Amino acid sequence: xxxxxxxxxxxxxxxxxxxxxxxxxxxxxxxxxxxxxxxxxxxxxxxxxxxxxxxxxxxxxxxxxxxxxxxxxxxxxxxxxxxxxxxxxxxxxxxxxxxxxxxxxxxxxxxxxxxxxxxxxxxxxxxxxxxxxxxxxxxxxxxxxxxxxxxxxxxxxxxxxxxxxxxxxxxxxxxxxxxxxxxxxxxxxxxxxxxxxxxxxxxxxxxxxxxxxxxxxxxxxxxxxxxxxxxxxxxxxxxxxxxxxxxxxxxxxxxxxxxxxxxxxxxxxxxxxxxxxxxxxxxxxxxxxxxxxxxxxxxxxxxxxxxxxxxxxxxxxxxxxxxxxxxxxxxxxxxxxxxxxxxxxxxxxxxxxxxxxxxxxxxxxxxxxxxxxxxxxxxxxxxxxxxxxxxxxxxxxxxxxxxxxxxxxxxxxxxxxxxxxxxxxxxxxxxxxxxx
Numbered sequence: 544x545x546x547x548x549x550x551x552x553x554x555x556x557x558x559x560x561x562x563x564x565x566x567x568x569x570x571x572x573x574x575x576x577x578x579x580x581x582x583x584x585x586x587x588x589x590x591x592x593x594x595x596x597x598x599x600x601x602x603x604x605x606x607x608x609x610x611x612x613x614x615x616x617x618x619x620x621x622x623x624x625x626x627x628x629x630x631x632x633x634x635x636x637x638x639x640x641x642x643x644x645x646x647x648x649x650x651x652x653x654x655x656x657x658x659x660x661x662x663x664x665x666x667x668x669x670x671x672x673x674x675x676x677x678x679x680x681x682x683x684x685x686x687x688x689x690x691x692x693x694x695x696x697x698x699x700x701x702x703x704x705x706x707x708x709x710x711x712x713x714x715x716x717x718x719x720x721x722x723x724x725x726x727x728x729x730x731x732x733x734x735x736x737x738x739x740x741x742x743x744x745x746x747x748x749x750x751x752x753x754x755x756x757x758x759x760x761x762x763x764x765x766x767x768x769x770x771x772x773x774x775x776x777x778x779x780x781x782x783x784x785x786x787x788x789x790x791x792x793x794x795x796x797x798x799x800x801x802x803x804x805x806x807x808x809x810x811x812x813x814x815x816x817x818x819x820x821x822x823x824x825x826x827x828x829x830x831x832x833x834x835x836x837x838x839x840x841x842x843x844x845x846x847x848x849x850x851x852x853x854x855x856x857x858x859x860x861x862x863x864x865x866x867x868x869x870x871x872x873x874x875x876x877x878x879x880x881x882x883x884x885x886x887x888x889x890x891x892x893x894x895x896x897x898x899x900x901x902x903x904x905x906x907x908x909x910x911x912x913x914x915x916x917x918x919x920x921x922x923x924x925x926x927x928x929x930x931x932x933x934x935x936x937x938x939x940x941x942x943x944x945x946x947x948x949x950x951x952x953x954x955x956x957x958x959x960x961x962x963x964x965x966x967x968x969x970x971x972x973x974x975x976x977x978x979x
Contacts, residue, residue: 579624580628581598581621582596582597582598582625582628582629582668583596583597583598584596584597585629585632588632590633590636591633591636591637591672592633592637592671592672593633593669593670593671594633594668594669594670595668595670596629596667596668596670597665597666597667597668598625598665598666598668599665599666600617600660600661600662600663600664600665600666601662601663602662602663604617604662606618606621607662614661615661615662616659616660616661617659617660617661617664617666619654619656619694622656622666622693622694623648623654623684623694623696623698625666625668625686626668626670626682626684626685626694626696626698627646627648627684627698627700629668629670629684630670630672630680630682630684630698630700631646631700633670633672633680634646634672634675634680634682634700634702635702637672637675637680641704641705641707641708641724641725642708643704643705643706643707644702644703644704644705644724645702645703645705646701646702646703647700647701647703648698648699648700648701649679649699649701650698650699651696651697651698651699652697652699653695653696653697654694654695654696655694655695656693656694657691657693657694657695658688658691658693659693660686660688660693664689665688665689666686666687666688666693667687667688668684668685668686669684669685669686669687670683670684673697677702677704677760678701678702678704679699679700679701680699680700680702681697681698681699681700682697682698682700683695683697683698684696684697704723704724704741704742705723705724706724707721707722707723707724707725707726707727708725708727709721709727710727710728710729710730710731710747712730713727713728713729713730713731713732713733713745714730714731714732714733715727715731715732715733716733716734716735716737717735718735718736719733719734719735719736719737719738719739720737720738720739721739722739722740722741722742722743723741723742724741724742724743725739725740725741725743725745726743726744726745727745728744728745728748728749728765729747729748730747730748731745731746731748731749731750731751732748732751732752733745733751733752734751734752734753734755734770736752736753736754736755737751737752737753737755737756737757737770738755738756739751739757739761740757740758740759740760740761740789741759741760742759742760743757743759743760743761743762743763744761744762744763745763746762746763746764746765746766746767746795747765747766748765748766749763749764749765749766749767749768749769750767750768750769750771751763751769751770752769752771753770753771753772753783753784753785753801754770754783754784754785754801755769755770755784755785755786755787755801756784756785756786756787757769757787758787758788758789758790758791758814759789759790760789760790761787761788761789761790761791761792761793762791762792763793764792764793764797765795766795767793767794767795767796767797767798767799768796768797768798768799769785769787769793769798769799770785770799770801771798771801772800772801773801773802773803773810773825773827773844774800774825774826775803775826775844777803778803778804778826781803781804781808782808783801783802783803783808783809783826784801784802784809784810785799785800785802785809785810785811785812786809786810786811786812787799787811787812788813788814788816788832789814789815790814790815791812791814791816791817791818792816792817792818793818793822794817794818794819794820794822795820795821796820796821797818797819797820797821797822797823797824798822798823798824799812799818799823799824800826801826802826802827803826803827806826806827806844807827808827809827810824810825810827810828810829811828811829812824812830813830813831813832813833813834813850814832814833815832815833816830816832816833816834816835816836817834817836818836818840819835819836819837819838819856820838820839821838821839822836822837822838822839822840822841823840823841823842825841825842825843825844825845825846825862826844826845827844827845828842828844828845828846828847828848829846829848830842830847830848831848831849831850831851831852832850833850833851834848834850834851834852834853834854835852835853835854836854837853837854837855837856837857837858838856839856840854840856840857840858840859841858841859842854842859842860843859843860843861843862843863843864844862844863845862845863846860846861846862846863846864846865846866847864847865847866848860848866849865849867849870850868850869851868851869852866852867852868852869852870852871852872853870853871853872853903854866854872855872855873855874855875855876856874856875857874857875858872858873858874858876858877858878859876859877860872860882861877861878861879861880863961864878864879864880864881864882865881865955865959866878866882866888867881867882867883867884867885867886867952867955868884868885868951868955869884869885869900869903869904869907870882870883870884870885870886870888870900871886871887871888871900872888872889872894873887873888873889873890873897875891876888876889876890876891876894877890877891877892878894879892879893879961880959880961880962880963880964881955881959881961881963881964882894882896882964883896883952883955883956883963883964883965884948884951884952884955885900885904885952886899886900886921887899887900888964889968890968893966894964894966895966895967895968896921896925896964896965896966896968897968898918898925899914899917899921901914901918904917909948913946913948916943916944916945916946916948916949917946917949917952919941919943919944920944920949923935923937923938923941924938924965925965925967926967931956931965935953935956935957938953939953
């Protein structure tokens with residue numbers, strides 16, 4: 544077993560060497576100072592998941608002075624404090640906190656004290672991190688002496704993010720606003736009119752410029768370009784905006800442009816979206832929430848992508864088109880008309896509609912009845928040999944098609960300015976997609 548007196552060489556649970564832990568630096572971020580530091584060594588460490596540490600209990604501890612004269616015992620509250628200090632390392636790793644972040648004990652659930660701890664004991668601290676949120680984490684904690692359980696319980700540990708951390712090599716304009724707990728990586732560039740929310744992460748060499756607002760907990764990866772001027776010859780430097788919501792992930796080399804005066808003046812992105820590497824979002828686009836864009840997916844100007852849509856790798860959506868709610872665009876497709884909600888649109892010039900995305904809808908929690916109603920509505924649109932106007936009339940007259948989703952499908956088609964994709968696939972194309 545590693546020597547707990549030498550924390551410079553901790554090992555993992557598997558016995559392999561792990562990097563030395565700057566224990567003193569970690570404890571500086573806990574609400575504890577000498578003589579209240581209660582962790583002497585870390586001997587097992589699985590980052591953000593599990594940790595084993597030791598506290599050597601000596602008779603010289605200040606808390607023993609005058610405490611139970613003749614029979615000194617370590618107070619139970621200090622056993623909890625030792626466990627909290629050990630757990631803080633895992634919490635700070637898991638939450639990707641800034642170097643300025645601090646932890647504190649918010650509460651203890653189901654604490655049980657099984658055995659006293661006296662001078663000369665070596666207290667083994669075992670921590671396993673459970674569920675964690677941005678500012679609160681739960682940890683299962685227990686302490687042993689000679690293999691006997693002394694104390695156990697669930698710790699509730701609060702994380703105070705502290706002020707933003709900006710790498711010394713980053714260039715952040717003095718007028719820019721960067722929220723607390725945000726980390727700005729090396730060589731990143733942030734312009735004067737940028738507003739970044741709380742607990743964001745800005746990767747190395749990312750560029751954020753223009754009149755750009757970024758919501759809390761958004762992660763922008765290295766080399767991304769966010770908020771630059773629109774790639775439109777009509778743009779003459781007007782004050783136009785980019786507004787990005789919360790908890791978005793924008794991967795490497797993605798490019799997102801601001802709006803234009805002629806297109807409403809704003810590009811917008813909702814919450815909880817994933818934009819993979821090399822995605823391009825052009826001027827005046829409007830993206831909802833919970834969408835996914837595969838690598839190299841490209842949106843022309845003025846495109847609308849509604850909630851829960853999925854635009855797969857290499858696909859392109861023509862300017863002024865829409866992708867409906869829960870719509871799926873297959874890989875390397877070219878969309879030149881509006882793509883139906885709830886459907887699978889796949890193919891290149893022309894793209895074709897492959898029916899309801901029933902698997903995706905089921906995974907999203909749609910009921911079997913709703914999926915069946917959508918399939919029935921799609922059959923009117925694709926297989927009845929009726930034109931679009933008459934097919935919609937038949938859907939509205941069908942007494943079994945009453946779900947809000949069917950109503951939305953009809954409204955989406957009627958509101959289309961460019962027309963919707965209703966071309967059915969060839970038999971060979973259907974077979975190829977089924978094989979995939």
